[in-house]
Amino acid sequence: MLVFIFPPDGTQHIVLTPNLAAQCGYSMESDPWGNTRIYSSLLGCYVDNQDDQTFNVGLRLRMYGPSGSDVVTHDVKQTCSYTRWASREILCDRNYMEASGAEHGIWKLTFYTPEPVSMVLREAEQVGYAAMATSTRLVMRSPYNTSQAICVDVVAVCHTDASTVGLSLTGGVLFINNVISWHVPRRMTPLVDGSFEILEMHMGINGRRLDRSQMAARGYTLSATDFHIIIEIPVGSPDGHYKSHAPDYQYHITYIVEPMLEVLWRSTVAHDDTRYKVLFPITTPLILQALHVQENTVPDAREFNMVLGPLLPDVVLRNITFFTTVLTVEESNARGFTVQEHHYANGTKSISVLVPFDNPEPLVTTYFLSLIFGFIILPEETPFALPVELQASLQDLPTITGSCDQNQFYISVKYGSQGNNFKAMVGHQQLTPEMADYQFQENSTHFSLVLPYTAKGTTFEVYSLRARVDFFLLHTSNDWVVADLFLSCNFPLTTTKCYPNGTMTATAVKVDSVTDIIPSRLTLKDQSCKPAFSGDRIAYFLFNVASCGTTRTFFDHYMLYENEIALPYNKGASPVGPQQTISCYYVVNETQTVGFGANPRLYEPTAEIGSGQLMVQMRLAQDSSYTLFYQAEDYPVVKYLRQSLYFEVELVESTDPNLELILESCWATLDEDRTSLPSWDIIVDSCENPDDSYVTIFHPVVSDARVLVPSHIKRFSMKMFTFTKDKEVLKDEIFVHCDAEICDSHSQADGSCRGQCVQPAHQMNYRQQRKRDSINQRQISSGPIVLTSGQTSE
Numbered sequence: 001m002l003v004f005i006f007p008p009d010g011t012q013h014i015v016l017t018p019n020l021a022a023q024c025g026y027s028m029e030s031d032p033w034g035n036t037r038i039y040s041s042l043l044g045c046y047v048d049n050q051d052d053q054t055f056n057v058g059l060r061l062r063m064y065g066p067s068g069s070d071v072v073t074h075d076v077k078q079t080c081s082y083t084r085w086a087s088r089e090i091l092c093d094r095n096y097m098e099a100s101g102a103e104h105g106i107w108k109l110t111f112y113t114p115e116p117v118s119m120v121l122r123e124a125e126q127v128g129y130a131a132m133a134t135s136t137r138l139v140m141r142s143p144y145n146t147s148q149a150i151c152v153d154v155v156a157v158c159h160t161d162a163s164t165v166g167l168s169l170t171g172g173v174l175f176i177n178n179v180i181s182w183h184v185p186r187r188m189t190p191l192v193d194g195s196f197e198i199l200e201m202h203m204g205i206n207g208r209r210l211d212r213s214q215m216a217a218r219g220y221t222l223s224a225t226d227f228h229i230i231i232e233i234p235v236g237s238p239d240g241h242y243k244s245h246a247p248d249y250q251y252h253i254t255y256i257v258e259p260m261l262e263v264l265w266r267s268t269v270a271h272d273d274t275r276y277k278v279l280f281p282i283t284t285p286l287i288l289q290a291l292h293v294q295e296n297t298v299p300d301a302r303e304f305n306m307v308l309g310p311l312l313p314d315v316v317l318r319n320i321t322f323f324t325t326v327l328t329v330e331e332s333n334a335r336g337f338t339v340q341e342h343h344y345a346n347g348t349k350s351i352s353v354l355v356p357f358d359n360p361e362p363l364v365t366t367y368f369l370s371l372i373f374g375f376i377i378l379p380e381e382t383p384f385a386l387p388v389e390l391q392a393s394l395q396d397l398p399t400i401t402g403s404c405d406q407n408q409f410y411i412s413v414k415y416g417s418q419g420n421n422f423k424a425m426v427g428h429q430q431l432t433p434e435m436a437d438y439q440f441q442e443n444s445t446h447f448s449l450v451l452p453y454t455a456k457g458t459t460f461e462v463y464s465l466r467a468r469v470d471f472f473l474l475h476t477s478n479d480w481v482v483a484d485l486f487l488s489c490n491f492p493l494t495t496t497k498c499y500p501n502g503t504m505t506a507t508a509v510k511v512d513s514v515t516d517i518i519p520s521r522l523t524l525k526d527q528s529c530k531p532a533f534s535g536d537r538i539a540y541f542l543f544n545v546a547s548c549g550t551t552r553t554f555f556d557h558y559m560l561y562e563n564e565i566a567l568p569y570n571k572g573a574s575p576v577g578p579q580q581t582i583s584c585y586y587v588v589n590e591t592q593t594v595g596f597g598a599n600p601r602l603y604e605p606t607a608e609i610g611s612g613q614l615m616v617q618m619r620l621a622q623d624s625s626y627t628l629f630y631q632a633e634d635y636p637v638v639k640y641l642r643q644s645l646y647f648e649v650e651l652v653e654s655t656d657p658n659l660e661l662i663l664e665s666c667w668a669t670l671d672e673d674r675t676s677l678p679s680w681d682i683i684v685d686s687c688e689n690p691d692d693s694y695v696t697i698f699h700p701v702v703s704d705a706r707v708l709v710p711s712h713i714k715r716f717s718m719k720m721f722t723f724t725k726d727k728e729v730l731k732d733e734i735f736v737h738c739d740a741e742i743c744d745s746h747s748q749a750d751g752s753c754r755g756q757c758v759q760p761a762h763q764m765n766y767r768q769q770r771k772r773d774s775i776n777q778r779q780i781s782s783g784p785i786v787l788t789s790g791q792t793s794e
Helices: 018-024 121-126 212-218 329-334 763-773
Strands: 002-006 012-015 026-030 036-040 048-050 054-064 071-081 088-092 096-101 108-112 116-120 130-133 138-143 155-160 164-168 172-176 179-185 196-205 221-224 228-234 241-245 252-257 259-267 273-279 292-295 303-311 315-322 325-328 338-343 349-356 366-377 382-393 399-404 408-414 422-426 439-442 446-452 458-462 466-475 481-490 496-498 503-509 538-544 551-554 558-565 580-587 606-609 615-621 637-639 644-652 659-669 679-684 697-699 713-719 733-744 776-781 785-787
Touching: 018 026, 018 138, 108 121, 116 121, 121 130, 179 259, 196 221, 228 259, 303 366, 303 382, 315 329, 315 338, 315 349, 325 329, 329 338, 349 366, 399 466, 399 481, 408 466, 408 481, 422 446, 496 580, 503 558, 503 580, 538 558, 615 733, 615 776, 644 659, 644 733, 659 713, 679 713
Parallel strands: 088 273, 637 785
Antiparallel strands: 002 012, 002 054, 026 036, 048 054, 054 071, 088 096, 096 138, 108 116, 108 155, 130 138, 155 164, 172 179, 179 228, 196 259, 221 228, 241 252, 259 273, 292 303, 303 349, 315 325, 315 366, 338 349, 366 382, 399 408, 408 446, 422 466, 439 446, 458 466, 466 481, 496 503, 503 538, 551 558, 558 580, 580 606, 615 644, 644 713, 659 679, 659 733, 697 713, 733 776, 733 785
């Protein structure tokens, strides 16, 4: 409990309740280990203020013992000086907002929520506000929970008849790659309106400024862009702390840190200064914490030995369930089960448990231990549990582990207590170190094996998708299986390739489900077309698409060629056994002549593997960084009037650098039907709509880890609006539609690839050529975007 001594050296005592703290400019923060920080505004209710330059505060802390009867008091006094007052001082703390300015004479306050509500000073104080005049300052303070306060994403605004003050609450917080990014708007209206400059910008932690060297040592950064001031803090920095949680009885942690931002703006017209300070506690989302069980059991020592962790200090082991018996930690140690805590320098701890084997008979070779650890999290006493199963054998059997990459299997064998007393089998053949296909290494405790997917002893499960190896360890005396491993992996074999000169190659692979197939006997539809070469497991075909019974089908912008690999069969009869269909499609322009014959150079078709259509998608980004996008489950997306909408249109599933995506036109409608009326143009003839008062902005796209081909992506932004008639909103949601074109920049005849928003001299001819020469046209639409209620519409 906090009790104010007022004045600091006087005898008047005032108990500080949460409501009074918010109204008078005080806050308190405690971590799970009982460390407490107390903050007081310089202009707080019970601060001894001497000419707005020297400030004295006195506190008496009453601390109660576990029983509630033991009380310890501690008096604290603090003196501060502050003389660099700005024209306006803004402070945002955990539980209140405060604004002060060089003004006098409060007699009435008007709150806009959004309708105006006027109060005299006494009425405002009765509902929780505080307003006062010092020797040089006018102070207004509002708790966040007052009836007139409105919680919004970025800015809350309160007005008085003497001044208008805007108080920024938080800004936006992102958690990316274990880094906290706090974005605060660079311009805060009405705090800063018109042209301005930033005179000072400081970062702090727990209410204290940090200099550049302190920030660098902790890995903090403070920067500014055209739109935001950004603070970045690594998760786990020493100025914050972790906290344990147990939602759904699963162990999670969060990281909590309290950065401070302080900015001094100056209006370039009125030369008014505005100092803005915000203390913003940030808590990361819940992070599922996997508790690891490290088993250190040595069977010959005849006891289970395990270590469980990592855990935070606010987690307490309450009890352990041994099969059906529940014992506290003290009871467990009294029974001879050694339970200990181990603390580490990084602030975590682990728990070790030693449990003797419960049967002293030497003929028992395998022991089992079933435990359930019962934990609670302080101070909430939230429970969660962790079951653990342990097994120990006095005769340690060999173990096999395996993995894959894009080309090979990797197998490792640990011998166990019996040593290398077994036979290793790959499929149906015994492994020997001399096998040429395998890479074999061994030592006294392990051996390892590397073999390619095509090695002897492996099998293919289905056409070109997965390969499998069956690995066994057999006892040398009776061939009993002592360990086995069945390892199945994706096999990255491309069975069909298509070439621009009209040549196709295809590979047929023998799979384990058709073991009677002889690859050399396979043919194409024209049974005279046999493999160019074959082996025990594959048949390889090389042929021209105008031969071997290949069929040709015309579509809008490509031709599809198909053939079939099968065993020979009589004319008029159905194929016997499995068939493998192979296909290629060639993308062509409508104005080009396509044919096969003696002169294949009449055209240059673009070959793509397989058959399919190029796809285009539209996504709505969460901000201008285009790193996070709204998902299907997020729609309808809610936005404010004139809030920026960031769209990205992308050509997906293609890596061809010669293709370019062009946005021909984009528009908005009230309904999902893209042809519905009314509609409003956003992009016209691939350029911004000149009739739009809020002009569409195209954003450049550059290569990065996600963007491999920048020409495949177009980005633009617009401001949220709604359709009205006679100043009445027709509907509070819009849909955005676009017509996109995919053009071939490699083709000189494709005039549509002059780029986005090109204005040649003969625009009409250019539009017609764009429509005529485009390889593909696509239509895409967004999900519903809803205008939030309570906003003034245009």
